[in-house]
Amino acid sequence: MALLTKTPYKAREFDLSGLVGISDKTMETHFGLYAGYVKNTNTLNEQLVELTQTGKVGTPAYAEMTRRLGFEYNGMVLHEWYFGNMTKTGNGGEISSSSELGRALGESFGDLETWRKDFVGVGGMRGVGWAVTYLDPASGRLSNHWITLHEDGNIAGFKPIVVMDVWEHAFLLDYKPADRPKYIESFLANLDVSAAEARLGGAERPIG
Known part of the structure; x- marks a missing residue:
């Protein structure tokens, strides 16, 4: 079914020069x-x-x-x-256990380190796709999922909180295919925690 939009979508602009580990x-x-x-x-x-x-x-x-x-x-x-959900400010990636996001991750995974290990594990799976931490609005719990080919693996009704692209175009100019873990660490170092927390609270500007 067509989206039937009255006006075409416009590409959004993001100021992400100078990221850590991503050229x-x-x-x-x-x-x-x-x-x-x-x-x-x-x-x-x-x-x-x-x-x-x-x-x-x-x-x-x-x-x-x-x-x-x-x-x-x-x-x-x-x-x-x-x-x-990336930032070039140089202070990304640090999630406080006392923040709303930190508490939600702790309640869902036991602690932040367990979430991080699981998220890195999903992102390191063979194949191209996306690693996403989703919020289940019905239960308030967070969980990590793998999406392949964009439309396959999206969880109906769940809301993306942390989204990482692990298609090879996201890192191949900077890292060898076997060095995907280094890219994942760079992504986490650039994670805009405030953006993820805004998504958790529903405050992010609508996409489109």
Whole structure:
């Protein structure tokens, strides 16, 4: 089904030069990839609206575009969550056990170190995808999950709190494939804890 937006999505801008362990060249390349997801989401949406208006719902072209839209749209949004939970200030990554996020992680995982080990373990799994700490709004508990191909593995109704891209384009200019753990440590060093806490409290600006 088409998203039926009245205005096209616009690529958001993120000031992330000077990150720890993640080069500006990598971020430049990554922003370009993200812009492609935005462009493809808009193009597919326009095409699906046209097919809907011309009575071609249910055709093979409609079905294929609809499936593809899930990949492109989720690729766009996941990147916005990813870029949005990093900071270049140099004081990222330190989660206080007494903060709202620290308490929530402690209640869900036992302690912060257990969450971190589990998150790193998910991010280090073979294959390309995303490692995400989700909030279950129904129970208030946090859990780590693996997403592959953007649309596969998203947990229905759960809210992303910490989002890490572990597709190879996120680190290959800086690290060898076998050195993915070094990239994961760099991501955690750049984690914008305040952004993650805002998501937990529902205060983040809507994406799109």
